[in-house]
Amino acid sequence: MSSLAQATCEPCTSGTPPLDSNACKTYQAALPEWQIIDHDGIMKLTRRFTFRNFADALTFTQRVGELAEQAGHHPSIVTEWGKATVTWWSHDIKGLHLNDFILAARTDEVAE
Numbered sequence: 001m002s003s004l005a006q007a008t009c010e011p012c013t014s015g016t017p018p019l020d021s022n023a024c025k026t027y028q029a030a031l032p033e034w035q036i037i038d039h040d041g042i043m044k045l046t047r048r049f050t051f052r053n054f055a056d057a058l059t060f061t062q063r064v065g066e067l068a069e070q071a072g073h074h075p076s077i078v079t080e081w082g083k084a085t086v087t088w089w090s091h092d093i094k095g096l097h098l099n100d101f102i103l104a105a106r107t108d109e110v111a112e
């Protein structure tokens, strides 16, 4: 398991500033398959996973849902035949937090 995936999520209050682009780039270096996007002014971390069929995409979706529930931090997941797109960001701070990178790393772990 990667060190990022093993890191501990920290409480994120609405007063916490979102990460700046330099910090985002630093953390993203450990997640080369993930992209940082600007969605209506909110920075998000996204990756599309591909599968043999819908059933495998759904199983993966369930696993991501479970890790999100454990962490109390939730992504957007679009589940389609043969693919699932996971997007992490911190709603309360309208941007990216280290927690999003930690959970993206954990998402990669359950994709295997």
Ligand SMILES: C[C@H](O)[C@H](O)[C@H]1CNC2=NC(N)=NC(=O)C2=N1
Residues within 6 Å of the ligand: 072, 073, 074, 075, 088, 089, 090, 091, 092, 093
């Ligand atoms: C009340 C509830 O704990 C909060 O809304 C949590 C739930 N899951 C969350 N998930 C994400 N990605 N960002 C949040 O700010 C967030 N807040």
